[in-house]
Amino acid sequence: MDDIHVMLDHLDQLKLPAFLATIVQVEGSAYKKESACMLIQGDGESFGFISAGCLEQDLIERVKRGEGSQIVVYDMSTEDDLSFGASAGCNGIIHVLLERIDSLYLTHLQRVKSLVQSGKEVLLVKDLLLNSYLCIPEGEEPFGRASHFSSLEIKNVIHQASSSGKTSKRVYTHEGNPVFTQQINPKPRLLLFGAGEDAFPLVSLAADTGFNVIVSDWRQSLCTVERFPKAIRVLHGFPHEVVQTLDVRSNDFIILMTHHFEHDQTLLKLLRGRRLAFLGVLGSAKRTARLLEQQEVPTDVRSPVGLSIGAQGATEIAVSIVAELIQVVRSNPSTVNKELVG
Numbered sequence: 001m002d003d004i005h006v007m008l009d010h011l012d013q014l015k016l017p018a019f020l021a022t023i024v025q026v027e028g029s030a031y032k033k034e035s036a037c038m039l040i041q042g043d044g045e046s047f048g049f050i051s052a053g054c055l056e057q058d059l060i061e062r063v064k065r066g067e068g069s070q071i072v073v074y075d076m077s078t079e080d081d082l083s084f085g086a087s088a089g090c091n092g093i094i095h096v097l098l099e100r101i102d103s104l105y106l107t108h109l110q111r112v113k114s115l116v117q118s119g120k121e122v123l124l125v126k127d128l129l130l131n132s133y134l135c136i137p138e139g140e141e142p143f144g145r146a147s148h149f150s151s152l153e154i155k156n157v158i159h160q161a162s163s164s165g166k167t168s169k170r171v172y173t174h175e176g177n178p179v180f181t182q183q184i185n186p187k188p189r190l191l192l193f194g195a196g197e198d199a200f201p202l203v204s205l206a207a208d209t210g211f212n213v214i215v216s217d218w219r220q221s222l223c224t225v226e227r228f229p230k231a232i233r234v235l236h237g238f239p240h241e242v243v244q245t246l247d248v249r250s251n252d253f254i255i256l257m258t259h260h261f262e263h264d265q266t267l268l269k270l271l272r273g274r275r276l277a278f279l280g281v282l283g284s285a286k287r288t289a290r291l292l293e294q295q296e297v298p299t300d301v302r303s304p305v306g307l308s309i310g311a312q313g314a315t316e317i318a319v320s321i322v323a324e325l326i327q328v329v330r331s332n333p334s335t336v337n338k339e340l341v342g
Helices: 003-009 056-064 083-088 103-117 151-161 199-208 239-245 261-271 285-292 313-331 333-339
Strands: 018-027 037-041 070-075 093-101 122-127 132-137 168-172 178-184 189-193 212-217 233-236 253-256 278-281
Touching: 003 037, 003 103, 018 056, 018 178, 037 056, 056 070, 056 093, 093 103, 103 122, 103 132, 122 151, 132 151, 151 168, 151 178, 189 199, 189 261, 199 212, 199 313, 239 261, 253 261, 253 313, 261 278, 261 285, 278 285, 278 313
Parallel strands: 189 212, 189 253, 212 233, 253 278
Antiparallel strands: 018 037, 018 093, 070 093, 122 132, 122 178, 168 178
């Protein structure tokens, strides 16, 4: 799961005073890159991590000492500045923005969370010199603590932030102030048809790696919140009923594992031809070709679903499937994420 979602997920239990630590620049190599973030409470409790253990304790101690908002620079290339991090791949220079979260900032972050959960993208803009921030939701008015940004300046920052496929980058205002921009995208959604025993590890692993999982099955006794606590929704109904009522989006990942020939066949007929990020079918390619009444499986259907790692059993198969989903997300993140709000 992206660090920003880990942070957003912990906002409701955050105790103030607290700080948000975000990597805003990396020179050389580091365990984690720009936009990695973590929350630190005044009592030292933290959520998330931004390194392999090289930086967290120092940042926690700074918060506990009562230090204010600042940019902390760690030169991991030397032998005297947290040099133990080099063995974990951290031998570059890492700039960490440490921001105090007060009640207003928390309110703004909670609004960002709500917007992202509703399927909207939010561009988070942080002025590194003036210790201010601006949240720019797609199609809505900006909000935050950066009143010095004019509408022209906002358009300029948005243009610079979107000029590459990177979700985070450093840009500059017309006055030359360094600004860190971070694109916050909704979690990709996985629609899973089939609530059998082999769905357990797949739902759990997909949820843990950053997917919003929806489970559907026609058997009400199997399709329950109790059986799939990590799913955001469970939908009871036959394939034609569910697909008609479900808002299938062009960035959705869909996997068919009903183990029921007619239901899988119905789902394929209903779903093929739509723009999807991924459509996979559990089972052999020969079975899937029969489902499609074709000689071979077409390129828009992945079967057998999952990377070829010699997986055996439900857990290993779940690992292979989630690995393939992650591969799709990482191979073209701008397309997948943009379609989330298309």
